[in-house]
Amino acid sequence: MSAAENQKLKQVLREHELKATTQRIALLKLLDATNEHFDAEEIYLELIKKQKNVSRATVYRSLEALVEQSLVARLDFGDGRMRFERSKGEDEHHDHLICEDCGKVIEFFNPEMEAQQLAVCEENDFTPSTHTMHIFGTCSDCKSVK
Amino acid sequence: MSAAENQKLKQVLREHELKATTQRIALLKLLDATNEHFDAEEIYLELIKKQKNVSRATVYRSLEALVEQSLVARLDFGDGRMRFERSKGEDEHHDHLICEDCGKVIEFFNPEMEAQQLAVCEENDFTPSTHTMHIFGTCSDCKSVK
DNA sequence: GTGTAGATGAGAATCATTCTTATTTTCCAT
DNA sequence: ATGGAAAATAAGAATGATTCTCATCTACAC
Structure with missing residues (x-):
């Protein structure tokens, strides 16, 4: 096949x-x-x-x-x-919005946020390898149902 | 006591x-x-x-x-x-740097990052409730040992 | 084609967490 | 202070995801 x-x-x-x-x-x-x-x-x-x-x-x-x-x-x-x-x-890294009602996962990538993360690491003399950024909440579909 | x-x-x-x-x-x-x-x-x-x-x-x-x-x-x-x-x-929210070598957890709070998160939510018509931001890597202590 | 290191299958074992049930506590009303 | 209903607890069984064990099988370098 x-x-x-x-x-x-x-x-x-x-x-x-x-x-x-x-x-x-x-x-x-x-x-x-x-x-x-x-x-x-x-x-x-x-x-x-x-x-x-x-x-x-x-x-x-x-x-x-x-x-x-x-x-x-x-x-x-x-x-x-x-x-x-x-x-x-590596270049396709993205973070997630996770709907607590329907479980839907929306992927996003925000360059400024990534830059802030690196800045925080530098401030703390910390060498990052990976990170997870998950925002939980309610998606637009579930919001309108309410 | x-x-x-x-x-x-x-x-x-x-x-x-x-x-x-x-x-x-x-x-x-x-x-x-x-x-x-x-x-x-x-x-x-x-x-x-x-x-x-x-x-x-x-x-x-x-x-x-x-x-x-x-x-x-x-x-x-x-x-x-x-x-x-x-x-x-609520006002004491913070995120974490987690050392993969020694397990140490460094807490941080970055207002700009939080602002970016809200911006992403708005872009996606998503109502956030909580979020987790964990950066994994190597802390300064473990780095110097290597 | 062969040998061997590495991978797999089947199910037992483990680990964190949740559930069950009988008993005990909290705390409101007396 | 005291009785009682509702809620919380102890102890361990049950669950669900994941890992381990070990005998068998397979990929692939030769």
């Missing part, structure tokens, strides 16, 4: 010193094909639904390896489980 | 429509007396160490009630457990 895509993902994995297993390829392909923020269980169920032979343990282990290689980003919305999204690269 | 302090906390609890139980008073007193960011288990162990009769379940339930009343703030550093700190009030 997508031999070319498979080859590309295989190469991506190898470039990151990860063996190109069918499970990892399927997982990356799944995340590539969606804009949603799946949790591990959802990813597992989606792969099962697609007739992919995979176990929960492998989903968790693969995600861990992919996150370590920055091929996938781990998101913590504070509700007790981690979400994951395909990360295209 | 601190009858006056107990009375004050008792009053604070009642003002927030919470029954002033010995467990809740002890918990608040503990958080008042530290600048650390304890997790539920640490709070439980500290109270036990202080000869306070309390159960884990009560720690969790009390924290939930106190967070709901904004007497305590719940912090999520993304390591699988929630931390808690006494919140003196």
Whole structure:
């Protein structure tokens, strides 16, 4: 169905010193094909639904390896489980607005905010590696319903 | 040892429509007396160490009630457990720099960053309630050791 | 094609947190 | 001060997400 895509993902994995297993390829392909923020269980169920032979343990282990290689980003919305999204690269960093009513996630990127973050780090002689900025509240749709 | 302090906390609890139980008073007193960011288990162990009769379940339930009343703030550093700190009030909001080496937490408050956050919310017709801004990295102490 | 380091599957184990139920406390009204 | 209803607690079972164990399997360098 997508031999070319498979080859590309295989190469991506190898470039990151990860063996190109069918499970990892399927997982990356799944995340590539969606804009949603799946949790591990959802990813597992989606792969099962697609007739992919995979176990929960492998989903968790693969995600861990992919996150370590920055091929996938781990998101913590504070509700007790981690979400994951395909990360295209450092340059595509973004933060999130999270609707507490419907769970919708709006992504945003604000250069000035990022600059302020760097300024704070400098003030404190702190070397940043990553950051999370999540704003919780009510989205426009849910607001109008009220 | 601190009858006056107990009375004050008792009053604070009642003002927030919470029954002033010995467990809740002890918990608040503990958080008042530290600048650390304890997790539920640490709070439980500290109270036990202080000869306070309390159960884990009560720690969790009390924290939930106190967070709901904004007497305590719940912090999520993304390591699988929630931390808690006494919140003196809305005006004392702050964000965190978290050292990935030693676990130290540096608090900061940057008005311009807060302003940017509000701007992003407006752009997206989003009504914010709370937010978390955590910057992970290496603190000056750990940097110099390397 | 082979060997081996690394990956996987299945389910047990773990860890933080929540729930259950019987008992105990708080605190309002007396 | 005292009785009682509503709320809170203790103890441990239950849950849900995640990690671990170990026997088996697979990718891939040779």
